[in-house]
Amino acid sequence: xxxxxxxxxxxxxxDGVLLEVRDLKTHFRTGxxxxxxxxxxxLSLERGKTLGIVGESGCGKSVLSRSIMGLLPRFNVVRKGxxxxxxxxxxxxxxxxxxHIWGTEMAMVFQDPMTSLNxxxxxxxxxxxxxxxxxxxxRDDAVETAEVLLRSVGIPEPRRRLEExxxxxxxGMRQRVTIAIALACGPALLFADEPTTALDVTVQAQxxxxxxxxxxxxxxxxxxxxxxxxxxxxxxxxxxxxxxxKIVESAPTSxxxxxxxxPYTEALVKSIPRLTNRSHTRxxxxxxxxxxxxxxxxxxxxxxxxxxxxxxxxxxxxxxQEAPTPGHLYxxxxxxxxxxxxxxxxxxxxxxxxxxxx
Amino acid sequence: MRYFRQKLVQVVIVLMATTxxxxxxxxxxxxxxxxxxxxxxxxxxxxxxxxxxxxxxxRPVPIQWxxxxxxxxxGNLGQxxxxxxxxxxxxxxxxxxxxxxxxxxxxLSLLIAIPMGVYAAYRSNRTFDRVSNTVAFGxxxxxxxxxxxxxxxxxxxxxHLFPAAPKYVSPFDNPVLHFKNLFLPVVSIAxxxxxxxxxxxxxxxxxxxxxxxxxxxxxxxxxTARILFRHAFRPSTFSLITAAAVNxxxxxxxxxxxxxxxxxxxxxxxxxxxxxxRDFLVVQACVALFAVGFVLVNFLVDxxxxxxxxxxxxxxxxx
Amino acid sequence: xxxxxIAETVPLLAATLADEPGEAGRRRRPSVAMxxxxxxxxxxxLVAVFADxxxxxxxxxxxxxxxxxxxxxxxxxxxxxxxxxxIFTRAVYGARTSLMIAGLSIVIGLAIGGTIGLLAGYxxxxxxxxxxxxxxxxxxxxxxxxxxxxxxxxxHGVKQVVLALxxxxxxxxxxxxxxxxxxxxxxEFVLAAKGLGxxxxxxxxxxxxxxxxxxxxxxxxxxxxxxIVAEGGxxxxxQSVTVPTPTWGFMIVEGYPDLERYWWISIMPCMVLFxxxxxxxLVGDQxxxxxxxxxxxx
Numbered sequence: 001x002x003x004x005x006x007x008x009x010x011x012x013x014x015d016g017v018l019l020e021v022r023d024l025k026t027h028f029r030t031g032x033x034x035x036x037x038x039x040x041x042x043l044s045l046e047r048g049k050t051l052g053i054v055g056e057s058g059c060g061k062s063v064l065s066r067s068i069m070g071l072l073p074r075f076n077v078v079r080k081g082x083x084x085x086x087x088x089x090x091x092x093x094x095x096x097x098x099x100h101i102w103g104t105e106m107a108m109v110f111q112d113p114m115t116s117l118n119x120x121x122x123x124x125x126x127x128x129x130x131x132x133x134x135x136x137x138x139r140d141d142a143v144e145t146a147e148v149l150l151r152s153v154g155i156p157e158p159r160r161r162l163e164e165x166x167x168x169x170x171x172g173m174r175q176r177v178t179i180a181i182a183l184a185c186g187p188a189l190l191f192a193d194e195p196t197t198a199l200d201v202t203v204q205a206q207x208x209x210x211x212x213x214x215x216x217x218x219x220x221x222x223x224x225x226x227x228x229x230x231x232x233x234x235x236x237x238x239x240x241x242x243x244x245x246k247i248v249e250s251a252p253t254s255x256x257x258x259x260x261x262x263p264y265t266e267a268l269v270k271s272i273p274r275l276t277n278r279s280h281t282r283x284x285x286x287x288x289x290x291x292x293x294x295x296x297x298x299x300x301x302x303x304x305x306x307x308x309x310x311x312x313x314x315x316x317x318x319x320x321q322e323a324p325t326p327g328h329l330y331x332x333x334x335x336x337x338x339x340x341x342x343x344x345x346x347x348x349x350x351x352x353x354x355x356x357x358x
Numbered sequence: 359m360r361y362f363r364q365k366l367v368q369v370v371i372v373l374m375a376t377t378x379x380x381x382x383x384x385x386x387x388x389x390x391x392x393x394x395x396x397x398x399x400x401x402x403x404x405x406x407x408x409x410x411x412x413x414x415x416x417r418p419v420p421i422q423w424x425x426x427x428x429x430x431x432x433g434n435l436g437q438x439x440x441x442x443x444x445x446x447x448x449x450x451x452x453x454x455x456x457x458x459x460x461x462x463x464x465x466l467s468l469l470i471a472i473p474m475g476v477y478a479a480y481r482s483n484r485t486f487d488r489v490s491n492t493v494a495f496g497x498x499x500x501x502x503x504x505x506x507x508x509x510x511x512x513x514x515x516x517x518h519l520f521p522a523a524p525k526y527v528s529p530f531d532n533p534v535l536h537f538k539n540l541f542l543p544v545v546s547i548a549x550x551x552x553x554x555x556x557x558x559x560x561x562x563x564x565x566x567x568x569x570x571x572x573x574x575x576x577x578x579x580x581x582t583a584r585i586l587f588r589h590a591f592r593p594s595t596f597s598l599i600t601a602a603a604v605n606x607x608x609x610x611x612x613x614x615x616x617x618x619x620x621x622x623x624x625x626x627x628x629x630x631x632x633x634x635x636r637d638f639l640v641v642q643a644c645v646a647l648f649a650v651g652f653v654l655v656n657f658l659v660d661x662x663x664x665x666x667x668x669x670x671x672x673x674x675x676x677x
Numbered sequence: 678x679x680x681x682x683i684a685e686t687v688p689l690l691a692a693t694l695a696d697e698p699g700e701a702g703r704r705r706r707p708s709v710a711m712x713x714x715x716x717x718x719x720x721x722x723l724v725a726v727f728a729d730x731x732x733x734x735x736x737x738x739x740x741x742x743x744x745x746x747x748x749x750x751x752x753x754x755x756x757x758x759x760x761x762x763x764i765f766t767r768a769v770y771g772a773r774t775s776l777m778i779a780g781l782s783i784v785i786g787l788a789i790g791g792t793i794g795l796l797a798g799y800x801x802x803x804x805x806x807x808x809x810x811x812x813x814x815x816x817x818x819x820x821x822x823x824x825x826x827x828x829x830x831x832x833h834g835v836k837q838v839v840l841a842l843x844x845x846x847x848x849x850x851x852x853x854x855x856x857x858x859x860x861x862x863x864x865e866f867v868l869a870a871k872g873l874g875x876x877x878x879x880x881x882x883x884x885x886x887x888x889x890x891x892x893x894x895x896x897x898x899x900x901x902x903x904x905i906v907a908e909g910g911x912x913x914x915x916q917s918v919t920v921p922t923p924t925w926g927f928m929i930v931e932g933y934p935d936l937e938r939y940w941w942i943s944i945m946p947c948m949v950l951f952x953x954x955x956x957x958x959l960v961g962d963q964x965x966x967x968x969x970x971x972x973x974x975x
Contacts, residue, residue, distance in 0.1 A: 103580075
């Protein structure tokens, strides 16, 4: 079926703001009440740059990426706020319109390549599908292009692989295939939703490097969603830390690590195990459990688990405010390094104390 | 390959056991089997002795069974005592009727159930899904003969659209009449099937649609129709195929009632009469035929599984 | 490998995961239909059991040609047949017979088939292999023919019909129970019990059986519905109980020739049959969902 790629977006300037998200909210209507998975997130991304979104499981980051892309079903889902992509407001567009953007301008790489690839379709078919559907490529061209794509993502013997099924490949290779599929039509923005979580550690670095290479070659913007700060440390231009459906800190990468303000960010950084630690060093943990998204805690949502929480934290929700360094936003009443910060709950910081107490 | 060899062995065992069982059961009945086979019409002891020899009736049951196998292999299924024609002739006459009935019913029910099931899964929990589910549930609680009676009441007796006691007409003689006469019987069978198939497909599809690869296909910008039919449908058909296979087996029994009700001269009808009239050889042949059919269908289903899901294909090839 | 997305969109999934469309946003309570079904089943059973004592149920055998062929009215709720017998009364007594036959058959089938299934699923190896083969053979043998063979040779009294139906239900029950047993036999709590030195019999009885029983019961309910229909089928072929009162199937057959003019003779039992089968199906279905949900969480 021949389809012309519709020029919804217009010609691409080489840089400038590609994506702007303003106060995006995504709520799910469920039996337990309204789940506020994404509760007022704003961010922006320039062409060719990488944004990392970091947070625990259940903080809403995966919902965020899907919501920005517009992939969520509409039944029982409330979506508010604005998403502007390449100058065009795509917030309210119906799926029939978005379909022309998906795959061509925006693409997503999913977490688990075993489940994100169709097990009963050949690899080649899954790649060629986008090419033929969106770009109207004839069959032979599509096969050629697919082969080139597979080679470019580092898969040996690409011709043979085209005829194989997903289960015949290893995990790392499968993820390369999903990347190839996502990149097939040359999107301007790539969402990588926990792309390495389901993979072996040894393969993780390769995949991340691959993504970085592709990004550079194509001047493609990327949103890297992960729970692992270590993944985004060296590979992003900007990081946004998410908690309970909100962004709690956001800064250019180096600034975030050197001048972090929010205690949650501090806890995340501290929890990264380091090779240089002595063996048997206790792992740092963040005590407590992720908050209930139906009825989140009053005040600052991290307050129940924050070792520095004071009374104001529990009653008033801190707004995102600008730090001295430009581009750095944080939401905390008593940020790290401020004179008012007090360690009110030491047991949450030192696991030894916590263990000793129980 | 080993898998197929195993399956083949099982098939053979099942067939042998079934045919043996039927001979065994019938020999339990009182009375001289030779007389039963000849329908009590033959009194000449020489002729009776001939029959005994032909079917090894004076030997133990296993020998009788082997004898039957041997005769069948030679194409000799015997003479029907009730109808006084060779059994093979009877089967040649009656088998097509039942086959048409079954095949048409399956095709009809699948043609209706598949689109409905897919749509219900696509718009799950909305109005269409709920309504169709309720209706389906009602339908599958309706025994086929109840459906048949209602259909006859409305379309035959009230509106005179279709005959209530249709004569079987071969499609080669008069295609229009062929279909017209078979319409009510086929619908009676198909209606309950539609319900079962639709619900099964819907359930499987809803589960499949939760999979990441469906979201991925959407993220690729594929159209809804393409996602539904090209991506989601194939992996969702397992339950459907299994059920269709089981139904074919059940139909062989269920078609009996419909055939009886509408007076269609099919295999089911034949078997009922043969049992009632102690026509051993006919019953024997019918049982064997049904068993073969059942086993064949199951075999085909296994092949279908391998065809649909390449993972199974490869696992089996390696085994 | 639980996708974080699932964790975050669980509420969404829960709404759509139901086998049957449920109302998103409401915890699935037993529906109105379920309660109606239960009411029907209980009502039917009570009426059938206490038929003799009920004032609105008359003598099923009483013929009164004066009232022959009367359509449904306030005196004869379901009308009368050609001998003037009250169809409603006959339906009530027919319920007795039909339910009793189906009930007995499923119980026997469960007892025998369930036991074999348990043993096969638990001990596996040779027992399982032989059993599976036997089940295959039993299933390959056309069901109705076996039933017909039994009834036409042994007669069609209650005992014979029950025998026929029980025999028919054994094979599928073995399959179902075996499958369920397999699921549980591999679970860790069984291993734990064995590790503590529990003997097989005890493990089977105390650990596995309690877990298998719920699904056995739900299947039994659906099986009951199927058997009622099967018995109806047998009756249709003239191979079921007629003495002292006929089953529903028989009534339906009897009334069929007069369908055009005296439709109620056949249609009324049809309705009763339908509603009963529907009720059992509904209850069985709802129950299976209850237990399956626990299953998937486990």
